[in-house]
Each structure stands twice: as C-alpha cells, then as structure tokens.
Amino acid sequence: MASRKLVSLEQTEHLSWLAKVELSEEEKRVFTEQLNRILEFFRKLDEVDTSNVQPTYHVVELTNVFREDEPASPLPQEEALRNAAHKKNGYFVAPKIV
Amino acid sequence: MKRLLELTLFELVDALRRGNVSREDVVDAYLSRIKEVDSKLHAYLAVNEEMRSNSSSEGLLFNAPIAIKDNISTRGLPTTCASKILEGYIPPYDATTVARIKAEGGLIIGKTNMDEFAMGSSTENSAYGPTYNPWNLECVPGGSSGGSAAAVAAREAVASLGSDTGGSVRCPAAFCGVVGVKPTYGLVSRYGLVAYANSLEQIGPITRDVRDAALLLSVICGRDPNDSTSVDPPSKDYLSALVVDVKGLKAGIPKEFFGEGTDPRVAEAVWRAIKLLESHGMEYEEVSFPHLPYSLPAYYIIAMSEASSNLARYDGVRYGFSAFEEGEEWVKVFSKTRALGFGAEVKRRIILGTFALSAGYYDQYYLKALKVRTLIKGDFDCAFKKFDVLLAPTMPLPAFKIGERIEDPLAMYMVDIDTVPINLAGIPAISVPCGFVDGLPVGLQIMAAPFHEHVMFRVAYTYEQCSSYHNLKPPI
Amino acid sequence: MQQQQDVVIGLEVHVQLTSLKTKLFCSCPSDYRGKPPNTHTCPVCLGLPGSLPVVNKKAIEFAVMAALALNCQVSERAVFFRKNYFYVDMSKNFQISMYDRAGGTPIGRGGYVDIDVDGTRKRVRISRIQLEEDPARLVHLGPIELSPYTLVDYNRAGIALLEIVTEPDLSSPKEARIFLQKLRSILEHCGIFDGSLEGSMRCDANISLAGGARVEIKNITSFKEVERALSFEIARQRELLKRGQQVRRETRHWDEDRRMTFTLRVKEEEHDYRYFPEPDLVPIVITEDFIERVRSMMPELPDHRAERFMREYGLPEYDARVLTSEKALADFFEACVKLYPSPKKVSNWLMTDTMRVLNEYNLDWSSIKMEPEHLAELLKLMDDGVISIKIAKLLIFDVVLKGIPPSKLVEEKGMKRIVDENYLSQLIEKIFREFPKAVQDALKDEKAVHFLVGQVMRHTKGRADPALTNELIRRKLNELQRSS
C-alpha cells in the first residue's frame, strides 16, 4: 500500500469518465490501489530541483515545417467506410448524442 | 553455400539478384518455416500468403521477406496493435517505412505480435496471446516488439521492423539474441506507426547481424513530408560505416547502467565485450549520469500522458471494435467500447496519463517529467562531448519466465531501466548479442550522439566481427 | 431599442478559411459543400491509427493576415496543442488547436474591431485569434432527441477554422449581430473568407445579466441567429431573475428550429481539456519579415474603403458604411459607378430599392442575381424617359431575383412609357365618362385632378407618361370649361 493516498476511488471514477473507459467495481478498486503505488513511484521526481529548467517538448528542435496548399485525391467513399462497424448511405453510424 | 534460411538479409538479396535463388524458393522456404514453428512461438498475428504474387522492384531489398510489427500500417494487411479494439482493422495506406521497403523490392511477409499498443516489455500483453522466446519457450521474448525479434531469431523472417518507445526494439532483440536498432528521434518517419508516445518513439530494424541493420535502416530513414518531426541524416549510407576498427574511439561506461537490480552475470558479459573492444584499440572510461535514476518515472509519465490522448480515437465509430447499440447514448457506448476493447495495462496507462495531464496535476507530473527529461538529455549531451559512444547492458537481466512479472505493473516497468533514458534523450542505440546466461542471450547496448548512427554501427560491427554470438541459432 | 446596460456578451467566433484549397492538416480538398458524405477524407482527417498532421502553410499566412486586419499583436511563436475531449464529431477525440503555454501564444492577441451602432462608434476588443480544425458534420434522423443514432460525415473534419474570441464588450443582441457583420466584411476584404457559404461562420456566446451567472450558448450558426439566440436568452434569464430564481453557470444549446436554448451541461460536468503541445507538430516561428510580407499583401479593409467612398464619391458617411458592410455590396457599387457615374443615385438604389427586394424575400447579398450592368441600365432607361420611376421600382424585382437585363424586361413586358397622344386622349375620354362627378370637382379642385391622373395610371399599369397625361387632362378640362 502507498504511504500517502494520492488518488481516491472517486478520483479513479472521475478519470474513467474523462477517459471514457468504463470500469467495473473490482477494476476501480484494483486500479486505485495500483495507481497509488505507481504515482508514489512517480513522486521520486520531487527530489529533482527543476526550478530553472525548461521542459523538453521535442528532442529535435525544428520549426516551421509546412506543406503547400495543394489538394491531393482523397480516399474513395467505400475505402473510407470500409473499416466501420456500422454505416448507412455513405455515412458512419455513431451513437446518439442526446 | 549456407541453407537459404541461414542467409542474412544482405546475403539473401545478393543471392536473389544473382539468380542463385528464386523468389519462389525464398517465399516457400519462409512460409513453410512459419508453418513449422509459429504454432510454438506465436510470433505472427497475420501472415501475408499473397506475397507470392506481389510484384516487386529490383532494389536494395529485392524479394526479401520482411516482417512488420503489428502497430505499423500495412495497406490491405490487418494492423491490430495486438488489441481487440482494432480487431479486423485493415489500413487503406502504408506506413512510410513500409512503402520504402516495398519501393526497394522488399516483401511484407506478415504482421508480428506485440504488447497491446506497444505497452509492455514481454509481449504478454497481447490480446491474442503471448509470443514465446525461441531460446526457451518458457520465457518471454521481451517486448513490446517480441514477435518481430522472435521471428528473426527463429528464421521466420530474414529481418523485421519493430518500434521502440522505451526499449521495445532493443529489449526483445537482447532477449532473443538478435540485433535491434533504435534510431535517433526524427531519423525514421513515424507516419503509419500507430502512436503510443509520439515524442519518444521510432521505428527500427531487427536483424540477424549489424550489416543487415545498417542496410535496413538506410532504406527506411530520411525526411518524410508526412511526418513533420522527421529529418534527413547527414548521410544515409550506413553500410560504408561498417569497418572493423575502433582505434582511437572513446567509450563512456555509465555506472548507473550497472547498478542495483542488474544481474551480475549480465554485467559480466557486457564487461567482457568492453574489454574485447578495448583490446582492439577502443579507450574507455567510467562515467556517472546524475539524473539517470529519474529516467523511469519521467519516461512513464510522458509516455502515459501522450498515450492517453493518442488512444482516445478508439471509439468504434470509424474502425475497430464497437459496442454500438441503436438508441444508446454516446458516452455509454464509447465507454463500453473502450472498456471491452482495451486490455488492463492499456486502461491503466490511459487512466494514469489522463491523471498526469489533468487540471491541477499537469505541472506536478507532466511538466515536471519534461523538465527532468531536459536534465537527462543534458547528461547525455555532456557525455557525447567527451565520448564517441556509451556502452551498457541493454537489459538488466536475461529473459524472464512468462507470468513472472505480469501481475505487478511496477515490477514490469523496472526492467526498462537501461533502455528508457535513450528515448528520453532522443539518441540512437543498438543492441547486439554479447553472451548467454542460463542459455538465454544477453545484449550489449551501444549508444551514440544524435544522428551519429555511423559511429554506433562501426563499434557494433567491430564487436560483432570479433565475437561469434550472432552466429548462434536458437534450438527451435 | 431598449437600453440593456446590465447585459454583458462575449463571442467566440469560428470562421472557416474558405479560400484555402485544402484542409488545415491534410491535403484533402476543402470544397466539401454539396458533395456526397465521406468523399473528402484521408487517413489524417479520419483519424486513422498512425496518421500524422502536417500544417498548411497558407493557413498560417491567412491567420496572420486576419490578426493584422483585426489590429492584433501577431505572435512570434505559435504552438499547436491538443485539446482533449470526446465527442461523436471528433475523429481523434482531441482537437488540434492553439493555446498559450509552452513558450507559444495564439496567432494574434489584443486586437479590436470598431462597429457602428445607431450612428455611434463602439470598440469591441479581440482577446485572441487562433487556428484549429473543424469537426465532422453530424446528421440526425428527425429531431435530435428522437434519432436512434447519429450519422457522421467527415468531409468537413479538418477544415481550417479561425477562432476569434472577443472580450465581453457587447451589450445587446443587435451589437452582436453588427459585430459579426463587420467581422465578416473585414475577413472577406482580406480575401480569406466567403461568408455566403453555409455554416462558414459559427459562434458561441457568453452572456450574463447583472446578478446572474455566465451562461455559454453553443451552436449559433449565423449572424441572423445570434440576435435571436441572445434575445431569447436575455428574456429567459430576466424572467428567472425577476422571479428571484438563480441563473446557474452552464452551457446551453441553441435550437434553431424551435428558437430556444436548452441545457447542454452544467458546471460540474465542464471539461478538463488536458491541453498539451501536439507532439506531432513543431512550433511556428513568425518573423518580422513574414509579417511585413503579409502586411504588404493586405487589401483595403472596410473602414478605409468607407472613408474612400466618402472622399472619392462624395457619399454621406451612412451610405459609405452600409455599402462597405459587405464586400460583395461594395464591389457591386464600385462596378456600377464605373458604368453610371452618379454615385449617390447608385447608392440610393442599392440601399433602398435593392435592399427592399432582398428583405421581402429574406435573402442576402450573396443570392443576388443582378449585375452592376443591370442597375446601370435601369438608371439609364429612366434618364432617357423610356420607363418611369414607378416602372423601374417594379422591374427591379425581376432584375434582382432573376438577373434579367432591364431592357429585355421592358421589351418583353411592354413596359415602355406610353407617349401616344391619341391613345391617351381616348382613354381620358372614357375615364371622363366613367367619373362625371370627379370631372365636375376637378374643374375647381386640384385633388380631383390627381384622382383622374391616377385612373389613367391604373388603366395603363403606370406606363402612361405622367407629364403628357397631366397635360391632356388639363386640356380636356379647359375644353369643358369653355364649352359650358
């Protein structure tokens, strides 16, 4: 068990809502426990003084990589739709929104 | 002449171009080899029987059957990332690396098993069952590119592509006794590589020897207009770097790579390799990297954060598994699709990454990890002012038993201790076989400064030519 | 209009860069309107695994131009971020957008737009301008809440959007509409935007009343809708406050068909977007040179054009502002003045008669069929006495709506002015027989004369030459006077 509880069961629930991954009651319990252990391990970084350090977003420092505004042929409709589990009249079928 | 399956990529292409063997011979030999052993190894998730009839151009990889990790898009061939959520998904396009292999006449022999979405170090996290180590079927082949390494070791492919986010090429290469390269970040296009952690990962070759790795890397490298983070190297000719000569080269031996948790027999094998290179004129010196102990947490925070966003697209609408039911509301359907489609480790990383990026925690975790990354990169920058290469074990231990670590996520993360710093720093590294422990291969890791692959290859080639481990063949 | 000093409105406008040929991050053609669903897609805009975005260079140029046109400070370094949230119109379940962190800022900050409200100028501050990708288009079977599923068309997914955010400087729905019209005109003058394309300008509005919380309204799809949506929302909130109830902080959806807003989500469900720099894209550095190059390409903007109209054509300020409120209208005016060099007359006919036709049919300038040549011709036909002003006001309907040249209409409909003395004399005699009482009155009373002229006009559908008709009637009355 973690010495400090960094994540509560309710937080795990909220994270699963944010990430749109449904968790069973058992998963919530196990995940909360594992999350706390892993986060405790992550806290090792607290030891490092980074007060004057810039973050590294890219290891290769590139800027202004662009493409020209020239059209290329798109995928044919049937190719675009080929991998969809549900489709109708050329549209993808998604769940209802309200 | 060697038996066909024993030819290296370089030798096989040569034989094919000379007409000493035909494409039919090669394809038959490899397909029957897969039939013979893959039921035991499970290196493949899909085999491309159609490659018999595919036409190919006479290039550097003329008619050579190359296996592709299942997270690299192949037009017309399934690309599942070993996940249930991508079951049945067939990309309408080739990854740039795959297109480049095809343009040089290479054949795509099949798609190899892996940890789901490359999350793991043992290939046990595959939704389709684990891959087994060809040297010992009770052991893992390493991961996440376990299938790609096992296939090459077991002669099921002449070479393969893997992807390396935190060691996923080098770890299985070490565990399976083959050569694996993690190129400099940006050297190889990621277009078509299913993203796990974009800022860390590169596609790299897995081959039987160093020359094959140099050949395959020279084919797949270079700027791609479809990948904004890709660049051209000073020279793509890595074959000409292959000389047996390390005289005057300086190697740094970072102490932290031999620390607590390193199997002494692994350390010993690596030291023997260092001494061998020394006897050929290389100088070495031990060094210390103060921020190295922070690599693992920094790596996992960054990887999980990026992953949580990358994996959001799997909602069942456009491709892959879907729990859609008419009349059911979208949050419910998406959450159910993802609950049923992702495995436990993937869910764990998505949740952790979501946490590390969320309001109130971003600075403390994600931003902090990126700052630590700067310090780790600084350690390496500093070392490469003094040294041409750094030498270390690839893995702190030989392949472990299947099931031994899978229940404990942290124990599994710990085995990446020697590979993740390389991805954080964005530098190139190669793993070459350098010995055996309990009949299992050990890998020597050779790191170089960014875009200095030629130096890395030169040292690796010299070592290989002066040793014989790469000639050993797994018992399967 | 009622003073609404307690109303505070801020807008977040999304404008498609319709002049681009391709999408923001892929080479799919951007002309998706009217095309079959999912025919303008590729691995990138479908969010296929392994695909990567690449920035459209022209989009950056256009965004910088917009920033300059809206008087913004242009960023030296812009960084794309991922805005993480799930929704059915998202192909990746994150939107690539801009954000001010990681050493970057949005393309533009701290600008303003001056608008004219009931004759007074008002400055609306722009807090930021940035680039982002449009989501897919959703189609429902019947009303949203009854549809068992949602149909998704990714043709629109990835179209370059300019997000323009104002400070809460607007104080009425009317001001919001005027602001959007002005914005549209500015961007159209830049040549980066065509507001006549359906759904090319959409906005979300933040609105609060004194004593109530801030409410966000989403899904306002045009500047006509913005006035309706905000008026509804003000009425709703006022009613709540009047009854002593709370206005809660929430996000509401504007339902265009039912003309009402409804709750989308309350504050507790607000998103945590988990912004972080897009690792697949590199920072954009905007140099002083680049900005100068864009500035040098910048065409004349509406305010300058209005000033020029006043100077060059001697138009009153009101005319100049109205004419430049839409680029197409201003272009039309100038083209027409070239052919018919009487600016005030052209302006009058555009601002009153042409507008009247459009208003009557609820159309806007984009749907006009009239060419500048047509209006010039119409004005010339009047000058030449071929048609009366009444006929001209009649003809303009077919000219505006169908684009038929006025001369052809005059020919086809026989609309020429009647100057035939014989014909008119006979008609007048007939009318005199019909209205003997009016004729008697007309001998003494001028009003009755007008009545008789009106009868002639009625019979000739306004085509009788008024001067000649008048003269003939008076001649006839004189004859009667003498003979009696």
Ligand SMILES: [Mg+2]
């Ligand atoms: Mg936006």
Ligand SMILES: [Zn+2]
């Ligand atoms: Zn596209």
